[in-house]
Amino acid sequence: MPAYKLTYFDFRGLGEPIRLLLSYGGQEFEDVRMEYGGEEWQKFKPNTPFGQLPLLEFDGKQIFQHVAVARYLAKQYKLAGDNDWEALQADIVVDTINDLKTKLYDALWGPDPEIVKKNYEEAVKTTVPFYLEKLNALATSGYLANGKLSWADLYFFAFIELLESFLKETSLNDKYANLAKVRDNVLALPKVKAWVDKRPKTEY
Known part of the structure; x- marks a missing residue:
């Protein structure tokens, strides 16, 4: 089972930069998609830090804010700049x-x-x-x-x-x-x- 799990809605939106970066880095990830505004999301929402998606989970951690997540992954994959x-x-x-x-x-x-x-x-x-x-x-x-x-x-x-x-x-x-x-x-x-x-x- 993938060590990384990305939860977002069933469209590209704010989740796609994260999906692209994970793919670039060769990181296998579970791509969980929910219907926007749907019942599944309403049940899951209280489990998120601030009631929002995308949410990336790995090593028992939850991280959110799509730009911050993307920047973190960019650093991991040497795409954030050399200085x-x-x-x-x-x-x-x-x-x-x-x-x-x-x-x-x-x-x-x-x-x-x-x-x-x-x-x-x-x-x-x-x-x-x-x-x-x-x-x-x-x-x-x-x-x-x-x-x-x-x-x-x-x-x-x-x-x-x-x-x-x-x-x-x-x-x-x-x-x-x-x-x-x-x-x-x-x-x-x-x-x-x-x-x-x-x-x-x-x-x-």
């Missing part, structure tokens, strides 16, 4: 991606459909291009930090899959050629590719 400066560059990229995620929430969900529609149109027209252009400029080497593979690249890979699922108009293609290369470089990693090929197919 503090390199680690900072990767952290900056991940934090920037999360800034964009935050700005996208209002474009995808909300009680007022008209406001959501307006926010969605603004995201497609202005917000997403602004961020992708800036990130594209960082990735001239085909990597987002320090000119070499880091956890920021795997994190971006998970994010761009979600972005293209949610915002159908958005695609890297030729407009963001450097970011397309980042995606291709990540997918070219044999253990990552093996995970992507075998993982459950979900829309998000």
